[in-house]
Amino acid sequence: MSVTVRSFAKINLGLLIGPPGARTDGFHELRTLYQTIALHDVIKVAVSGGGRTGIEIQCKHRGVPSDESNTCWKVADRALKTWKLRARVTITIEKHLPVQGGMGAASSNAVATLFALEKAAKRSLEPAERLRIASEVGSDLPLFLLGGTVLGIGRGEQVFPLADLPQLDLVAATPGVGVSTPKAFAAWDELFRGPSSLTGASLTTVGQTDRMNMFSQQLYAWLGKQSSPVATGVSARGRNRAEALLLDLVRTGIENDFERVVFPQFPEIRDVKRALERLGASYCSLSGSGSTVFGIFAEKKAAERAAKALVKQGTAAQATVTLGREQYWKRLFA
DSSP states (O other), X not given: OEEEEEEEEEEEEEEEEOOTTSSTTSOOOEEEEXXXXXXXXXXXXXXXOSSOOEEEEEESOTTXXXXXXXXXXXXXXXXXXXXXXXXXXXXXXXXXXXXXXXXXXXXXXXXXXXXXHHHHHTOOOOHHHHHHHHHHHOTTGGGGGTOSEEEEETTTTEEEEOXXXXXXXXXXXXXXXXXXXXXHHHHHHHTTSSOOTXXXXXXXXXXXXXXXXXXXXXXXXXXXXXXXXXXXXXXXXXXXXXXXXXXXXXXXXXXXXXXXXXXXXXXXXXXXXXXXXXXXXXXXXXXXXXXXXXXXXSSHHHHHHHHHHHXXXXXXXXXXXXXXXXXXXXXXXX
């Protein structure tokens, strides 16, 4: 039996990174707002019993590993062990999302594999088991167990569903470079080791911890406004209110800290953000550690014009929309 699932991307509506060494497990403390969007890969999982057993990854994209390092392989292996099931599992990944693009493609692929595997194997996992498997494999995986607008804390794996923002039009633009997340974190750590050529001044552990705490306070106030009937409505007025709330949150401190280290190393990514701003985006940001930059636009036609302009300039770009939790689950199974 085979099952096909859509594997949706995410963007980060701001991402704050804590100081190095604050956690005993070696990870960084994070604060972020995840948001799923309508761009997606396609995952097909086939399960057969008898004969050979094992997990096979099939993908035409050269940047996708086909061995045990693949996140899809990891979640499938853990699920089979949880069920004590011996079977042949074939996972086919149809890539549309960028590799090393900061859109959570590998993490989303893994969670989509988990959902498809449950159906294909005619087995189920308890919610706690799904969360355990997702958290073990990667920090970004748990958000795709929820979809929509999601608060991420801890190393990003502690996720809390928020009231969805009304649908927003946006452009996701990905220059032709890949950004290694571990290397981006290493560059962030360098900022705490004295004066840096990247920023002109060093960050302090105390100052960054204060920023993290301030973000929590600002987010609490923002959520209070967001929960009002006007903010959560689907009317044009509700949409405008939601955009205003988001921009207010950005102005009061939420941004993507990775921009401080990624832009100096990859100026072509910074140039894409500037291009989106010139094309009329109301808010632009790096997603994750990049290389994808997204811009929010007032309407669909404006987003489509901006995407076409970027493509004409040689940058891969697509107009799309944010995907709320209900739509995420409705559209998950192709």
